[in-house]
Amino acid sequence: MSTPLATVADAIDLLVSATEAAARLAPIIQKAQAEGRTVLTAEEWAGINQASDAVDAAAQAALPAAKT
Amino acid sequence: MNIEGFRTIIVALVGGPLVVALAKYGLTLTPDQQTAVVGMVMTLLMIGMRFLTKTPIGGAKATEPPAATPPKQGGHALVAMLLALVAAGVICVLSACSVLGISKPLSLDEQLAAAQVTRDAVESAATTAYQSHTLSEADFRQVVQMAKTMREFIAAAKLAEDAGNIAGANQELQLATSALTALQTYVNAHAAKGAK
Numbered sequence: 001m002s003t004p005l006a007t008v009a010d011a012i013d014l015l016v017s018a019t020e021a022a023a024r025l026a027p028i029i030q031k032a033q034a035e036g037r038t039v040l041t042a043e044e045w046a047g048i049n050q051a052s053d054a055v056d057a058a059a060q061a062a063l064p065a066a067k068t
Numbered sequence: 069m070n071i072e073g074f075r076t077i078i079v080a081l082v083g084g085p086l087v088v089a090l091a092k093y094g095l096t097l098t099p100d101q102q103t104a105v106v107g108m109v110m111t112l113l114m115i116g117m118r119f120l121t122k123t124p125i126g127g128a129k130a131t132e133p134p135a136a137t138p139p140k141q142g143g144h145a146l147v148a149m150l151l152a153l154v155a156a157g158v159i160c161v162l163s164a165c166s167v168l169g170i171s172k173p174l175s176l177d178e179q180l181a182a183a184q185v186t187r188d189a190v191e192s193a194a195t196t197a198y199q200s201h202t203l204s205e206a207d208f209r210q211v212v213q214m215a216k217t218m219r220e221f222i223a224a225a226k227l228a229e230d231a232g233n234i235a236g237a238n239q240e241l242q243l244a245t246s247a248l249t250a251l252q253t254y255v256n257a258h259a260a261k262g263a264k
Binding site for chain 2: 024025028029032038039040044045048049051052055056058059060062063064
């Protein structure tokens with residue numbers, strides 16, 4: 001049986017997993033600024049894009065295949 | 069439950085005020101120390117939330133059958149509120165840059181990266197909401213499409229920036245930001261209605 005509190009627990013997991021993306025970005029920006037760069041390296045962008053690809057893939061995988 | 073991920077929220081949502089408060093008393097912490105101190109506080113809060121919601125630590129709910137569960141009828145407003153917090157949390161992480169040791173304003177390239185990470189967070193949140201039956205399939209498809217469009221704007225902005233077209237890159241960034249705002253608004257409004 002679902003309760004609002006159980007939904008909150010789901011949402012806490014949701015909140016945690018979603019903010020992991022920001023956890024990856026902060027050190028990248030910190031490093032860039034420490035090195036005096038205003039542009040992220042190709043490797044850093046590759047990592048960001050790879051993470052976005054994973055999020056997109058997860059979203060696509062969640063959709064019913066027959067209706068995609 | 070991923071403790072490491074939660075530490076981001078710690079620094080973003082609680083770390084700022086706490087570290088500022090400590091600094092007023094002359095106690096300056098390194099970024100690592102800030103994360104550790106606030107992390108301990110928020111880990112305790114997290115465990116408390118788990119206790120209150122009677123959810124076992126370790127994610128036992130992941131074994132639940134995804135499709136057979138009927139849509140949840142309660143707590144949609146709470147989910148919507150927390151979805152908003154997801155975006156707010158990411159924005160706080162980025163805006164609380166001084167806490168993270170980032171003292172300079174974000175450059176255009178960094179703003180693009182921030183926009184993309186925020187987009188990821190919202191799409192990820194929507195995916196979880198859909199899997200939890202708090203977002204309908206039609207709404208979820210719309211969110212996925214909007215997230216895809218936003219990524220295209222960001223990619224276009226990055227290309228323009230790399231080509232030296234800063235004005236064009238800024239324009240694309242503004243479009244991406246507008247798309248993100250629309251995406252957040254859509255997710256919040258439709259998650260509040262629930263899966264129907």
